[in-house]
Amino acid sequence: MGSANRADFVIIGAGIAGASAAYWLAPHGKVVILERETHAGYHSTGRSAALYMASYGNEQVRALTLASKPFFDAPPHGFSEHPLLSLRGALMVAERGQELVLEQHWAVLEQMKTGARRLTPAQACELSPALRSERIVDALIEPDAADMDVNAIHQGYLRGLVAQGGELRMNSEVVDLVRHDDRWIVTTKGNEIWQAPIVIDAAGAWADEVAHLAGATRVGLQPCRRSALLFAPEGFDDFSKWPMTYGASENWYFKPDAGQVLVSPANADPVAPQDVQPEELDIAIAIDRIESVTHFKIRRPSHTWAGLRSFVEDHGLVGGFDEIQPGFFWIAAQGGYGIQTSPAMGEACAALVRGMPIPSAIADWGLTKEMLSASRLG
Ligand SMILES: Cc1cc2nc3c(=O)[nH]c(=O)nc-3n(C[C@H](O)[C@H](O)[C@H](O)COP(=O)(O)OP(=O)(O)OC[C@H]3O[C@@H](n4cnc5c(N)ncnc54)[C@H](O)[C@@H]3O)c2cc1C
Known part of the structure; x- marks a missing residue:
């Protein structure tokens, strides 16, 4: 068994869900993303149709999509060399x-x-x-439906993570998750060990499997x-x-x-x-x-x-702490909207992980902690 590396937040999965949360968490502590594959966009994130459409999805999804538009229209300086959206209709x-x-x-x-x-x-x-x-x-x-430059968005998040001292570790499949005292011990297939008080499950289609490893109840993905x-x-x-x-x-x-x-x-x-x-x-x-x-x-x-x-059952996204396992945070069920909702979802989840309220620029679209939480699913 190797010696343990320490982080404040370990994120499992480097798709758009994990990358966006990492981007907004990085200023607040040591963030590490553990990704099983050799390419961060290998699964859903690299296979989308790349369309931003404000009317798509249910009320929660639409609020997240609308709240994401200001970021896409005017990302921070240096985020991307290209516009993130181009009008398509x-x-x-x-x-x-x-x-x-x-x-x-x-x-x-x-x-x-x-x-x-x-x-x-x-x-x-x-x-x-x-x-x-x-x-x-x-x-x-x-x-105003638009094509998204998915690669620029995804890479912008990941570059921002690294620029702020975070780490992206590829070929790092998480195979074991154990809560010990006030922290998670996260073990990868290569026997690398990470310790962190908070683990974020952004494993896309595998989010329920990862939750099962941690002893959390599946959300029915x-x-x-x-x-x-x-x-x-x-x-x-x-x-x-x-x-x-x-x-x-x-x-x-x-x-x-x-x-x-x-x-x-x-x-x-x-x-x-x-x-x-x-x-x-x-x-x-x-x-x-x-x-x-x-x-x-x-x-x-x-x-x-x-x-x-x-x-999940109601076709909304899930973002919030697990009800049973302490320090286990879900970012899952991105459905067919994971890219277009990623700025608001990433920023909102990064706030909720730190015990902060959803930032007002996002909450003003009608989004609440309860609307994102898995507990709404009953
Ligand atoms: C054909 C198609 C069209 C789409 N069109 C659009 C669109 O127009 N607009 C839009 O917004 N969305 C669209 N989507 C949806 C969008 O692609 C997804 O919602 C989004 O990519 C999901 O991101 P994710 O990060 O949750 O999952 P993923 O991108 O799948 O990332 C999850 C990552 O977790 C990793 N992982 C899993 N288990 C482990 C483990 N144990 N240890 C380490 N890593 C692990 C995986 O390797 C994977 O890289 C489309 C999807 C498809 C398939």
Whole structure:
């Protein structure tokens, strides 16, 4: 057994959840992130569709997303050389039978005062010319939806951690967690040992497994596979400015991505935590759905992949101390919103970990400690 290293906060997982919390905790003590993989964005964080959409998710998620916008718009000097957001717009289209879903989403948007507009089918097809106009009966646009530079955001957090004296340790899978007196003894697969009064579980799809190691009660996390593909469309010259276009029933979407088009069947297939790969059927379904609502012909995808979106029952994020295990803090259930919520979630959790209230700039969006806590799940 090696000798113990000491930290104030040990964070398990270097995805966007762990990285953002580390960034805001680093000024307040010695922070160490232990990450199993050799690359910090290997799992969900590196596999997202990179869209910021304020209306996505439930009330808690929307509040976190809105509270994150000021950081994305004006990150601190030196955080990134590139803008973190670039306007894209999100176009929702309804086919026959989906009109009510679109109406319900419109009601949410009206309440949020996002600047969203209703569109005729013809206007929708003008904005997203691959659409088959005969299939569309209603549409709306959320103009301030934006592409996120996920790598710049993630690396900005991790660079900030290191610049403030924190450490990021790769190839460091946590295999044992024991509470001894007032501290956690954290052991990695390589037999490295860390001691800290507080351990933060930001293990993504594995957050329940890590909690189990610590003797904490699982929050009931369900990882769900979402698959995607990229292809080079033929017959469309300049599609780079098209909005992200999605079916009202959230059963397909496409968006321009680095000179190609990203397509997803918007699946959410429950699976065990794993290095998930796309099923052939997911890709076939994606192609079938997209070809039926658009004029795209997808002959051969240039790339296919899948990632895990992990949810608890109410599809909100979880951030707070475990009710039973002292010094065990959850940052989990980032679902399909982990990147777009990361500034507010990271900052709020960094405050709660230190026993501080949620900063007012975030709380002003209606967020409370109780809304983030796992105890709401019953
Ligand atoms: C196809 C797809 C599209 C998406 N689109 C969007 C989008 O447009 N906008 C958006 O905001 N979000 C989107 N998401 C969701 C977003 O990607 C996730 O919410 C987010 O990346 C989750 O971050 P995380 O840090 O919780 O998990 P991860 O990135 O998976 O990080 C968790 C880390 O913990 C590590 N780990 C686990 N167990 C251990 C252990 N025992 N010891 C050490 N390390 C461990 C893992 O190796 C992993 O690196 C999408 C996701 C998918 C799959």
